[in-house]
Amino acid sequence: MRAxxxxxxxxxxxxxxxxxxxxxxxxxxxxLVSSKLFGMLTVGDEGKVIKDLGLFGVQxxxxxxxVLMSVLLISREVDSRTVxxxxxxxxxxxxxxxxxxxxxxxxxxxNLALMVALLVxxxxxxxxxxxxxxxxAGAMTLMEMTVVAAFATLFAVLTRPMLGSxxxxxxxxxxxxxxxxxxxxxxxxxxxxxxxxxxxxYLLPNLERFNFKTEVVHSLPVPxxxxxxxxxxxxxxxxxxxxxxxxxxxxxxxx
Amino acid sequence: MRRALAVAAxxxxxxxxxxxxxxxxxxxxxxxxxxxxxxxxxxxxxxxLGSLGNRGLAADLVxxxxxxxxxxxxxxxxxxxxxxxxxxxTDLDPLYFDAYRVGAMIMTIDTSASAAERREAxxxxxxxxxxxxxxxxxxxxxxxxxxxxxxxxxxLAIHYAKIGAAIxxxxxxxxxxxxxxxxxxxxxxxxxxxxxxQAVLAEAVRKPDVILAKSHLYDAVARVxxxxxxxxLSAYRDRFGHCxxxxxxxxxxxxxQRAPTDYVGNPYRIDRExxxxxxxxxxxxx
Numbered sequence: 001m002r003a004x005x006x007x008x009x010x011x012x013x014x015x016x017x018x019x020x021x022x023x024x025x026x027x028x029x030x031x032l033v034s035s036k037l038f039g040m041l042t043v044g045d046e047g048k049v050i051k052d053l054g055l056f057g058v059q060x061x062x063x064x065x066x067v068l069m070s071v072l073l074i075s076r077e078v079d080s081r082t083v084x085x086x087x088x089x090x091x092x093x094x095x096x097x098x099x100x101x102x103x104x105x106x107x108x109x110x111n112l113a114l115m116v117a118l119l120v121x122x123x124x125x126x127x128x129x130x131x132x133x134x135x136x137a138g139a140m141t142l143m144e145m146t147v148v149a150a151f152a153t154l155f156a157v158l159t160r161p162m163l164g165s166x167x168x169x170x171x172x173x174x175x176x177x178x179x180x181x182x183x184x185x186x187x188x189x190x191x192x193x194x195x196x197x198x199x200x201x202y203l204l205p206n207l208e209r210f211n212f213k214t215e216v217v218h219s220l221p222v223p224x225x226x227x228x229x230x231x232x233x234x235x236x237x238x239x240x241x242x243x244x245x246x247x248x249x250x251x252x253x254x255x
Numbered sequence: 256m257r258r259a260l261a262v263a264a265x266x267x268x269x270x271x272x273x274x275x276x277x278x279x280x281x282x283x284x285x286x287x288x289x290x291x292x293x294x295x296x297x298x299x300x301x302x303x304l305g306s307l308g309n310r311g312l313a314a315d316l317v318x319x320x321x322x323x324x325x326x327x328x329x330x331x332x333x334x335x336x337x338x339x340x341x342x343x344x345t346d347l348d349p350l351y352f353d354a355y356r357v358g359a360m361i362m363t364i365d366t367s368a369s370a371a372e373r374r375e376a377x378x379x380x381x382x383x384x385x386x387x388x389x390x391x392x393x394x395x396x397x398x399x400x401x402x403x404x405x406x407x408x409x410x411l412a413i414h415y416a417k418i419g420a421a422i423x424x425x426x427x428x429x430x431x432x433x434x435x436x437x438x439x440x441x442x443x444x445x446x447x448x449x450x451x452x453q454a455v456l457a458e459a460v461r462k463p464d465v466i467l468a469k470s471h472l473y474d475a476v477a478r479v480x481x482x483x484x485x486x487x488l489s490a491y492r493d494r495f496g497h498c499x500x501x502x503x504x505x506x507x508x509x510x511x512q513r514a515p516t517d518y519v520g521n522p523y524r525i526d527r528e529x530x531x532x533x534x535x536x537x538x539x540x541x
Contacts, residue, residue: 041319044353049319052312059308176307211308218350 003091004099011103012110015069020107023061024114030057035122047127051217054119055137062112062145067168069104070152071161078254087254094246101153101242108145112138137216140227143234144210148172150241151205157249175207209233296336299346306347314348318357325361334367338376345383355384356397363405374406385418395419396429403436413437427464430455434471445478469518476518477534484515484523485531498530 035050042049077083077100086096116138123131151171155164182201185194209230215222296317297305306313321340341358345351362368362376381398388394395418403412416433419425434451437443443451452475456468487510491499499505502514502522514522517534526533 038315038319041323042315042353043322043357048311048351048353049315052309052315056309056312173307177304180304208308213309213311214348214350217311220350 003089003095004102007086007091007096007099008102008106011073011100012106015065015103015107016110018072020065020069021111021114023064024111024118027057027061027111027115028118031118031122035126047123048217050123050126051119051131051134052213054115054122055134055141055213055216058112058115058119058138059141059144061115062108062141063148063169063172065108065111066104066145066148066152067165067172069107070156070164070168073100073104073153073156074249075156075161083254093250093252097153097157097246097249098242100156101149101245104149104152105146108149109142112142112145131216133216133219133222136222136227137212140210140212140230143231144175144207146234146238147175147205147207147210147241150238150245154241154245154248157245157252171205172207175205176211178204178206179208205237206233296340296343299343302343302347310347311351314344314351314354317347318344318351318354322357334361334365337362337365338379341380342383345380345387349387352384352388352391352394355380355394359398359401360405363401370406374408374411377401377406378411381415385415390422390424392419392422392425392429395422396425396432399432409436409440413440413442427455427459427461430458431464431467438471445475445482448475449479473518473534477523477532480515480517480523481532481534487511488525488530488532492530498527499525500527501525 031050031054034053035046038046038049038053074083074097077086083096087093116134119138120131120134123134148168148171152164152168155167158164159167178201181197181204185197185201188194188197212222212227214220302313302317303310317340321344325334325337325340337358341354341362344354344358348354359377359380362373362380365373365376368376381394381401384394385391385398395415399412399415399419402408402415413433413436416429416436420430420433434448434455437451438448448471452468452471456465456472459465459468487505488498491505491508491510502511502525505511506513515532516522521535524533524535525531
């Protein structure tokens with residue numbers, strides 16, 4: 001556990017040194033400028049527009065961190081040969097990988113926490129009241145990123161860095177479209193094809209399960225069961241992907 | 256140094272060319288550019304898919320664009336696809352209150368449509384809104400006022416006010432408005448009025464609401480009593496050739512047990528000219 005923590009902390013430090021937090025700056029500029037701009041352009045509830053835009057920004061910039069960091073996650077350690085030093089110590093390969101994953105997730109978490117805090121503050125300034133429900137949407141975006149980061153880790157192990165980033169981005173896009181894949185089965189003829197698409201639906205991540213933006217923006221009730229099961233789903237799915245990554249990394253030729 | 260100056264000069268020259276080209280381009284009139292641009296507006300399904308879980312933001316962006324677009328309503332073409340655009344926005348975000356409100360407002364000034372078309376378009380949008388937000392008395396209230404003030408359609412206004420007044424949590428203001436409009440339209444029987452204003456009174460908290468409800472109840476009770484007492488006054492006149500001076504004369508004949516009183520307990524007067532019950536005048540707060 002200490003080994004995993006040490007690697008995770010080191011990964012986070014590296015990310016901060018790489019100025020990943022500049023993305024937060026990007027988010028801040030996007031939110032502040034657009035809220036002012038939209039405030040001038042819109043008719044009616046500015047708060048809704050700010051929340052929609054802010055939650056999109058939180059999701060987009062968090063995804064960007066996962067995608068961009070997947071490029072460097074393993075390849076940098078291999079290129080600079082530090083991975084050999086680490087693995088020469090009493091650190092197993094799976095501990096190294098999980099440590100890298102935890103570091104990536106911690107980086108996402110730091111950025112996400114800052115972004116959500118800024119969003120809550122901006123909404124407070126516009127609406128004059130604290131909207132704590134934004135924290136629910138933020139927490140569920142973190143769950144979504146838990147899955148995306150797991151894929152980033154898997155692809156960092158499986159492929160070349162650039163391709164890994166593209167694949168992580170593809171998973172993010174597909175993850176938001178899988179529900180439509182499921183709806184497609186209703187229109188299909190043939191049991192075999194329907195079964196195949198059904199299987200693909202369950203194998204691919206359904207990132208829409210972590211989407212509670214509508215409920216939060218429109219102050220609708222957020223079903224506790226939906227949140228609870230989404231967390232269970234996210235953790236289980238992440239476990240599967242990380243397990244695959246560990247198995248592959250265990251046999252990977254690092255030379 | 257000379258090279259740096261050359262680069263700077265080239266940059267400034269190119270920038271000036273770009274700005275000039277942009278200015279020239281914006282001054283060139285294009286044939287129906289706005290309408291054609293609208294033809295390529297994607298469907299709600301496609302936009303929803305492309306938004307990757309941010310349908311609300313997609314709705315915001317189309318909404319913001321539509322406000323800028325339709326607010327320049329000089330040419331007739333500017334109102335092209337108005338209903339489709341707001342249908343798209345409200346398909347993307349069915350709970351977008353402002354989109355219904357502002358969309359309907361723009362529809363009421365759509366110069367390319369007839370009054371009947373405008374009415375139907377507004378009605379379709381508000382009906383969709385109330386289907387998607389059945390607990391929003393606010394939307395029903397806005398719809399009612401738009402129908403009355405913009406479309407000049409009291410019947411439609413009463414329709415929406417009735418929906419709004421029936422939604423749990425609707426403020427007494429809305430119930431008061433509905434009751435008043437309904438009474439003004441003459442659609443209610445005295446019993447309808449009695450039942451409605453009794454319900455309003457039971458929930459009224461603010462003094463003006465209480466006074467208004469009592470005021471309407473007073474009239475409703477007077478109308479009910481008039482229906483019962485006016486025939487007695489007529490019968491008296493038929494029998495004695497003149498209207499009675501007071502209710503006591505009817506009591507003495509055994510036609511009434513006691514002199515009738517109004518909603519607040521004061522005796523009714525008799526309008527001797529028309530020989531019918533005359534209630535006291537009441538002051539309303541509406």
